[in-house]
Amino acid sequence: MIYADIVIESGVRNLDRVFQYRVPDALEAKACVGARVKVPLGEGGRMMHGFIIGLSGKPSIAEERIRDLASIEDAPPADRQLIQLAVWMHEHCDGTLSQALAAVQPVRRRVREKTRTVYTAPDQQKARAVLEESRHYKNRAARVRLLEAVLGRGFVTKEELSGSLHISAGTLKPLLESGVLVSSSTQIVRGRHTYNMVTTEHAVLNAQQAKAAQEIKDAVSRCRSDWNTRDGVHLLYGITGSGKTEVYMEVMDYVLAQGRQVIVLIPEISLTPQTVARFRRRYGDRIAVMNSQLSDGEKYDQFMAARSGEASIMIGPRSALFAPFSDPGLIIVDEEHDGAYRSETTPKYDAREAAIERARLAHAAVILGSATPSLSSYKKASEGTYSLHTLTCRAKEGSALPQTEIADMREELKAGNRSIFSKALRGAMEETLQDGGQIMLFLNRRGFAGFVSCRSCGEVIRCPHCDVSLTAHSGGILKCHYCGFQMRMPQRCPVCGSPYIGKFGIGTQRVESIVRREFPDASVMRMDRDTASRKNAVADMVTSFSQGKADILIGTQMIVKGHDFENVTLVGILAADLSMHTGDYMSTERTFQLVTQAAGRAGRGSRPGRVVIQTYQPEHYCIQTAAAQDYEAFYRQEIQFRRLMHYPPAVSMLQILLEGLDDAQTEAAAGALHARLQRAGWRDPYLLGPVRAGIAKVRDRYRYVLYLRHTNEAVLLRCERDIQHYAAAARLDRDIYFNFDMNPISPV
Numbered sequence: 124m125i126y127a128d129i130v131i132e133s134g135v136r137n138l139d140r141v142f143q144y145r146v147p148d149a150l151e152a153k154a155c156v157g158a159r160v161k162v163p164l165g166e167g168g169r170m171m172h173g174f175i176i177g178l179s180g181k182p183s184i185a186e187e188r189i190r191d192l193a194s195i196e197d198a199p200p201a202d203r204q205l206i207q208l209a210v211w212m213h214e215h216c217d218g219t220l221s222q223a224l225a226a227v228q229p230v231r232r233r234v235r236e237k238t239r240t241v242y243t244a245p246d247q248q249k250a251r252a253v254l255e256e257s258r259h260y261k262n263r264a265a266r267v268r269l270l271e272a273v274l275g276r277g278f279v280t281k282e283e284l285s286g287s288l289h290i291s292a293g294t295l296k297p298l299l300e301s302g303v304l305v306s307s308s309t310q311i312v313r314g315r316h317t318y319n320m321v322t323t324e325h326a327v328l329n330a331q332q333a334k335a336a337q338e339i340k341d342a343v344s345r346c347r348s349d350w351n352t353r354d355g356v357h358l359l360y361g362i363t364g365s366g367k368t369e370v371y372m373e374v375m376d377y378v379l380a381q382g383r384q385v386i387v388l389i390p391e392i393s394l395t396p397q398t399v400a401r402f403r404r405r406y407g408d409r410i411a412v413m414n415s416q417l418s419d420g421e422k423y424d425q426f427m428a429a430r431s432g433e434a435s436i437m438i439g440p441r442s443a444l445f446a447p448f449s450d451p452g453l454i455i456v457d458e459e460h461d462g463a464y465r466s467e468t469t470p471k472y473d474a475r476e477a478a479i480e481r482a483r484l485a486h487a488a489v490i491l492g493s494a495t496p497s498l499s500s501y502k503k504a505s506e507g508t509y510s511l512h513t514l515t516c517r518a519k520e521g522s523a524l525p526q527t528e529i530a531d532m533r534e535e536l537k538a539g540n541r542s543i544f545s546k547a548l549r550g551a552m553e554e555t556l557q558d559g560g561q562i563m564l565f566l567n568r569r570g571f572a573g574f575v576s577c578r579s580c581g582e583v584i585r586c587p588h589c590d591v592s593l594t595a596h597s598g599g600i601l602k603c604h605y606c607g608f609q610m611r612m613p614q615r616c617p618v619c620g621s622p623y624i625g626k627f628g629i630g631t632q633r634v635e636s637i638v639r640r641e642f643p644d645a646s647v648m649r650m651d652r653d654t655a656s657r658k659n660a661v662a663d664m665v666t667s668f669s670q671g672k673a674d675i676l677i678g679t680q681m682i683v684k685g686h687d688f689e690n691v692t693l694v695g696i697l698a699a700d701l702s703m704h705t706g707d708y709m710s711t712e713r714t715f716q717l718v719t720q721a722a723g724r725a726g727r728g729s730r731p732g733r734v735v736i737q738t739y740q741p742e743h744y745c746i747q748t749a750a751a752q753d754y755e756a757f758y759r760q761e762i763q764f765r766r767l768m769h770y771p772p773a774v775s776m777l778q779i780l781l782e783g784l785d786d787a788q789t790e791a792a793a794g795a796l797h798a799r800l801q802r803a804g805w806r807d808p809y810l811l812g813p814v815r816a817g818i819a820k821v822r823d824r825y826r827y828v829l830y831l832r833h834t835n836e837a838v839l840l841r842c843e844r845d846i847q848h849y850a851a852a853a854r855l856d857r858d859i860y861f862n863f864d865m866n867p868i869s870p871v
């Protein structure tokens with residue numbers, strides 16, 4: 124007799140446990156982990172859907188209390204793996220089993236085909252002529268985009284216009300009126316299209332690229348029979364522009380030739396038409412794409428194409444990992460250091476770890492690629508847990524890493540320069556404009572930088588216990604977000620006595636007006652959250668900047684990723700320091716990544732690039748190593764700090780966030796949990812807090828946070844389960860919510 128462990132598909136919390144059912148003899152052949160089933164539940168025997176997550180030969184409760192399964196649906200291998208992945212996710216992350224099941228099935232439900240409006244060009248020649256003419260006008264970027272899309276694959280849908288293409292009615296109308304485009308209604312259009320631009324030319328790999336690709340291919344074939352972490356997980360560390368994408372594609376060719384499939388994860392922000400087009404040119408229709416702008420129906424179509432075998436490559440952000448491929452052979456995680464790989468909603472899984480687990484289940488390989496690997500991945504690679512492959516030079520003929528220069532803003536102040544531009548940056552900007560090059564000015568505005576620093580000597584006020592910067596709060600109080608240490612805001616710098624001490628910050632808008640005033644002849648474009656929220660904005664700006672229609676692009680981290688502007692020869696980093704002091708242990712790593720990636724935008728074409736990094740702490744190793752584009756030197760220093768201060772990845776760190784409507788009650792609950800943990804033997808430095816969270820209140824809920832640290836993550840996971848039981852009671856009596864996050868990557 125076989126018994127099946129079943130999870131019921133339901134949002135109801137008290138159903139979130141495992142139920143055992145008997146598998147009737149007639150259904151035995153179909154029973155497997157991952158299969159969807161129907162079972163009777165409760166007194167009334169209401170039929171519910173569920174999944175088999177385990178099978179055994181023994182009943183776990185009295186035989187007579189176990190009921191029979193009603194039916195079993197056929198389970199394709201993809202589903203079996205995904206259900207196993209959900210079980211893993213439930214064991215390693217927060218949340219319930221049904222939440223984990225929902226996460227691995229982002230597009231489950233069949234979406235009814237609706238009638239769609241599509242636009243086509245009845246006369247291709249005419250449309251092409253209009254397209255070519257429009258290219259000459261600065262303000263026709265949207266029209267160019269629309270016509271390129273229509274001509275590229277025959278039609279665009281109405282949803283795409285307002286969604287991924289960012290086309291307004293004002294752009295469409297004249298084209299319809301002049302008959303260049305016509306609209307029609309159709310029912311058969313699905314989210315997949317025919318592309319006929321596939322090329323077979325590709326770059327010949329250089330020696331380093333070829334070596335990396337060959338080693339990974341060899342490991343892929345070993346994984347097939349015998350999976351281990353070293354053969355299964357590859358860190359491809361290659362400087363900006365070193366040709367990582369070409370290496371991915373070489374390995375993809377190999378895997379696809381074996382009839383296996385490939386998943387490519389990209390942070391949403393880099394999921395630009397530019398990036399996708401590059402894969403399209405090589406793989407055409409074999410690609411399915413996921414992104415947040417697709418409608419539910421389109422997402423469904425993309426996933427169905429993966430299931431049916433019509434597509435063999437899935438490209439997209441996090442959720443693309445759950446593409447229902449039957450035999451994935453390779454999972455690529457591009458820009459693996461990116462914070463977007465961490466889910467912000469429950470279950471708060473890390474897509475890199477989930478990718479490795481899916482690869483293990485499927486006997487596939489994972490490539491983690493980055494110019495600035497996360498400390499945790501590089502640690503594992505350098506210790507030999509993962510395989511490490513390194514690309515040290517730019518791939519394109521004639522392209523070299525840019526020359527970097529550090530501008531010491533303290534010296535500028537001493538010399539009487541109070542402007543936002545150092546002498547060096549201003550000079551470089553003037554020269555670049557004269558030479559006809561383009562400039563990117565990057566303003567680092569990551570996190571809630573509420574730190575206090577001295578403009579004369581660069582000193583930043585830090586917590587004496589945790590070595591993170593203190594954060595300014597109302598009433599002139601500075602606080603540590605880990606241990607709760609507080610002090611009054613000093614009037615003068617404790618190191619040099621200068622009165623130029625205070626909160627640090629400048630906005631992009633102010634930078635824009637200063638640039639316009641100081642460089643009146645240059646044309647300026649600004650890309651930040653404000654200007655990008657306007658429809659059409661990002662795509663229009665990217666297109667017109669790459670066509671040379673502005674001299675200077677000012678932006679936040681948005682301009683750092685995904686765009687390859689050939690003519691940018693100068694990158695100015697205005698305030699490298701801003702992200703260095705967000706009050707959490709990751710701030711230095713994030714700063715290194717941002718500065719290195721921003722600098723990497725310069726000199727992507729054949730003209731040499733130049734970078735000026737402005738900072739108040741030029742001697743800081745983060746700035747020094749970023750300027751030298753020396754990741755390994757950065758890693759050596761940073762990992763030492765993490766070891767010394769007991770921060771991940773030297774240890775694991777569990778963040779426990781309590782939220783409640785009543786401030787005093789929430790604080791008391793955090794105190795009670797702290798006492799309970801102390802009774803269980805947790806002590807400083809393994810138990811930290813409780814303290815008021817950095818963002819003290821969200822949606823009317825007050826927030827307090829505690830941290831637990833341990834070298835063994837399993838201990839923390841057990842502790843989390845234990846607290847969850849305790850939390851269930853607290854939630855009932857006092858309306859306090861507990862949130863858990865393992866090795867958090869941003870301040871709360």
Ligand code: ADP
Nearest residue numbers: 326327328329363364365366367368369518519
């Ligand atoms: P990364 O992903 O490491 O930033 P890319 O793969 O985007 O680098 O490559 C950067 C540029 O170099 C691209 O324009 C690419 O076409 C070019 N490139 C890559 N490999 C080669 C090669 N072996 N020979 C010539 N050009 C190459």
Ligand code: ZN
Nearest residue numbers: 577580616619
């Ligand atoms: Zn000072």
Ligand code: ZN
Nearest residue numbers: 586589603606
């Ligand atoms: Zn502290």
